[in-house]
Amino acid sequence: MKEDFLHYVWQHQYFDKADLRTQQGEEITVLRPGYRNADAGPDFLNARLQIGEVEWNGAVEIHLRASDWLRHQHQTDPKYDQVILHVVYTADQDIVRTNGSLIPALALAPRIALSLVHTYLNLVDTGATATLPCAALLPRVPIITRTMMVERALLERVEQKADDVAALHEQLGQDWEATAYHVVAAGFGFKKNSEPLARLAKALPLAVVRRHRHEERQLEALLFGQAGFLADAALLAEDEYLRKLAQEYEFLRHKYQLAPAALAVHEWNFLRLRPANFPTVRLAQLVAVLHARPVLFNALLTAADIRTLEQFFLAPVPVYWRQHYRPAKPGKVPALGRSSLHLLIANVVVPLRVAHARYVGQPELIETAVALLEHLPAEHNYLTEPYELLGFEHRSAADSQGLLSLNRAYCVPRRCLRCSIGSQILQQNLVLG
Structure with missing residues (x-):
């Protein structure tokens, strides 16, 4: 049994209340069980109880065993001095407040069906x-x-x-365009690569992206370079396109004083992904959107229907990435599928x-x-x-x-x-x- 079961029982009063008494023999009438406390402190606040001849307003704390009070270190916490009833499954010992006064206890074990x-x-x-x-x-x-x-x-x-x-x-300083940039970037990671793409967006500020949105090659160099896919000397030696992309990236990196390759290749997830879902493919699709859509936030906010939103994310990727799943690894790459488009709408557009x-x-x-x-x-x-x-x-x-x-x-x-x-x-x- 877990403590949350007793929370549920107390909140809904699902126990036998006939001749309800504390462990010390005082009669109890529950006038209000209190309200669940989501923050630190007693479990239920603003409870209203009649114990004996006195009406009390205060907190109720719940444990499986009364001794859990000590195990949770409540005996040294003044927040728990407001407890007017200790509701437990088993009352295995008496509990007192920090001033030494006894806290009335109610044992529910014999009262729950x-x-x-x-x-x-x-x-x-x-x-x-x-x-x-x-x-x-x-x-x-x-x-x-x-x-x-x-x-x-x-x-x-x-x-x-x-x-x-x-x-x-x-x-991001309450900048909705920057927020849209970060959310869209993470969205293109889908489930397996959302976290690396979110980090990439942090490593490549929107201000830099904006300056090069009109130049697809420069935008491609910035994203793939910061993502760590232009750092393998062997691949660059055998692929001229990647080599030129890496040279472009180095120039831009120094120009904007960016830290070299914010991520490494091993930080991207390729395992158990179909080639069409590889992070390099998704990164190319992100490049396409950033290049083709000069304004992100307003377009996503005002699109009137699903078809318009689908078209927003459907932009032609750089030619190289239509023919390569991974750097220097040729293969025909399909366009962004409808199921992926719908996931972007669900996970990017709706929350935004x-x-x-x-x-x-x-x-x-x-x-x-x-x-x-x-x-x-x-x-x-x-x-x-x-x-x-x-x-x-x-x-x-x-x-x-x-x-x-x-x-x-x-x-x-x-x-x-x-x-x-x-x-x-x-x-x-x-x-x-």
């Missing part, structure tokens, strides 16, 4: 290979509950990505628009931004497939993004108690039990 405990344990202790810990119990859950949970998970995912964009915007809508205080634009996902086809992969097999609706990218968020934020870490589906199963257990 065993059927509720067993259902909870069946959820969280499901084998790690099970995608949905609730799969066997899912038929009990109404379709509307599943749908609403997927929508909630979608919004949480979008909000988290928008939070990241907002933080980046703040770091949501972050901007929040910044300018126009919440109606958030709904418009998220609605873009409903016009994109669903993304089918090994993470979404189990949910489809269990009857979850999956018709658009909005559903895909919601299912991915449900999987990563709730199912994998077994946060069933924070999930509406898991909560519904436990509530039904109370009724059926």
Whole structure:
């Protein structure tokens, strides 16, 4: 059992309250259980309880064992002096505040239905290979509950990505064009190379990129040089194009006093990627967009439909990278595919628009931004497939993004108690039990 189960039980008051008493024998009436505290300090704040003849307002702290109070070092922290009730599964010892006064304790072990405990344990202790810990119990859950949970998970995912964009915007001096540059660059890394491309954007300032956007060769030299792909002397010796590109890069690097090759080749991920997804291919596609689109942010913000956004990211790459997957390694390279275009819209455009809508205080634009996902086809992969097999609706990218968020934020870490589906199963257990 984990402590979050007791949090859930206390928050929803899912325990037998008949003749409720502290370990010291004083009668307890719960007038208000309090509100979950997401910051440091006691677990529930602003609780209102009647203990004996006295009505108390304060905090409630929750542990599996009363002695966990000492293990967590609360006995030396004045923040916990506001605790008016120590709710535990097992009361194995008395606990006092920093001034020596006894904290009333309530032991829940004999008051929680065993059927509720067993259902909870069946959820969280499901084998790690099970995608949905609730799969066997899912038929009990109404379709509307599943749908609403997927929508909630979608919004949480979008909000988290928008939070990241907002933080980046703040770091960049509230410059939306620079923010768009960084977000687009990271987006072209997709899943495997997002972090190296984000670092590349930091190593190659937008001010430098702007000066050379009109010269594709110079832009190509700057990005590939800073990415570390023009540092192999053997490759340069056998490939004249790369050798000239490296010479151009060295000139520009000295001109702008850039640190040499901000990344090394080994920092890029090629393993288990199809050649069309190699970082060198994605880097060439980024060069194409930066060269063809003189303004990033306003174009991404005002594009009226999916087709316009697709065209924004579809720009002709430098000729060399249409014929090479890697430096000096010939091969015909396909153009950016529709699935990749849609991922860029989902992971770049939508979060960027949501972050901007929040910044300018126009919440109606958030709904418009998220609605873009409903016009994109669903993304089918090994993470979404189990949910489809269990009857979850999956018709658009909005559903895909919601299912991915449900999987990563709730199912994998077994946060069933924070999930509406898991909560519904436990509530039904109370009724059926």
